[in-house]
Amino acid sequence: MANVNAGHHDHHPDQEELRTFAFWIYLMTDVILFATLFATYIVLQGNTDGGPGPKDLFQMNGIYASTFILLTSSFTSGLAILAMNKGNRLALMNWLGVTVFLGASFLFLEINEFMHLVSEGATISTSAFWTAFYTLVGTHGLHVALGLGWMIILIMQIAKRGITPVTKRKVNIISLFWHFLDVVWIFVFTIVYVMGVN
Amino acid sequence: MSKQSVHGTTEQHGGHGSLKSYVIGFALSLVLTIIPILALENGWLDSDKRLIIYLVAALFQFIVQLFFFMHLKEEDKPRYNLMSLLLGLFIVFLIVIGSIWIMMYNMVAL
Numbered sequence A: 001m002a003n004v005n006a007g008h009h010d011h012h013p014d015q016e017e018l019r020t021f022a023f024w025i026y027l028m029t030d031v032i033l034f035a036t037l038f039a040t041y042i043v044l045q046g047n048t049d050g051g052p053g054p055k056d057l058f059q060m061n062g063i064y065a066s067t068f069i070l071l072t073s074s075f076t077s078g079l080a081i082l083a084m085n086k087g088n089r090l091a092l093m094n095w096l097g098v099t100v101f102l103g104a105s106f107l108f109l110e111i112n113e114f115m116h117l118v119s120e121g122a123t124i125s126t127s128a129f130w131t132a133f134y135t136l137v138g139t140h141g142l143h144v145a146l147g148l149g150w151m152i153i154l155i156m157q158i159a160k161r162g163i164t165p166v167t168k169r170k171v172n173i174i175s176l177f178w179h180f181l182d183v184v185w186i187f188v189f190t191i192v193y194v195m196g197v198n
Numbered sequence B: 001m002s003k004q005s006v007h008g009t010t011e012q013h014g015g016h017g018s019l020k021s022y023v024i025g026f027a028l029s030l031v032l033t034i035i036p037i038l039a040l041e042n043g044w045l046d047s048d049k050r051l052i053i054y055l056v057a058a059l060f061q062f063i064v065q066l067f068f069f070m071h072l073k074e075e076d077k078p079r080y081n082l083m084s085l086l087l088g089l090f091i092v093f094l095i096v097i098g099s100i101w102i103m104m105y106n107m108v109a110l
Helices: A002-044 A060-085 A089-119 A128-161 A165-197 B002-007 B019-042 B047-069 B080-104
Strands: none
Touching: A002 A128, A002 A165, A002 B080, A060 A089, A060 A165, A060 B019, A060 B047, A089 A128, A089 A165, A128 A165, A165 B019, A165 B047, B019 B047
16 A cells, blocks of 8 residues: 555656647647748749738837837746645735736737738738738737636635645646747847848 | 755755756856847848858857756756657757748749
């Protein structure tokens, strides 16, 4: 009986580690998804069909602001992990809350930007360039939105259950996801925006 | 873990990151964002050479995120995370460079 218990005890953390690794594999498939969208964007970049291009409509100050906001949220999700490793539940929930707030600000700026672009006459069907643009940037934005909902639910679960091996693994996973979204944004920022108006 | 409880604050090395490594990573990521912005806004060099600045800054930014935030270098052997990442990056390279290469010679589309 003692042996069985010991075995079970050893088994448990392993299981959570495996689940974290499985999530990493999912992230790699997401990397491939974004690779296809980036490839499409780069290939179709010049095809504006005589309509507006990136230089005409991109407003870089808003993009700079959202870049710094997302970078900071990547940092605060890391601080949440540190608080969790110290066993500080309140600090963990607060840092996740700050991350949610920053992520929501990023999304707000992105929706504003899209509304501005549409009002200037650049919709998803204006040209191949804008189709590729909205698909790439919108897919990233959708990931951010899903991550926000997931993080809010996780904060509620931590409030209820505290820091357990299961909630710990979930926080580790969402923090990985959040850093991943930051990495994708770096390339959106560089390839779409900075190189678009260069 | 024992180190953590002795000092009460942060781990010295390894584990899942310390406050120090997160702060350094964050500072580096800010610098690597400010450099391309300054290059663009102030028009450093000429527009072709600036592309290299942007891409190098993005590459370093990617490395900073991987090492300081995603803790890739702290992984135990066998390094399955690193291996699957390298496979992923290989596929990214094939898709992106392959698409650009094919479409450069596609006379129907261009």
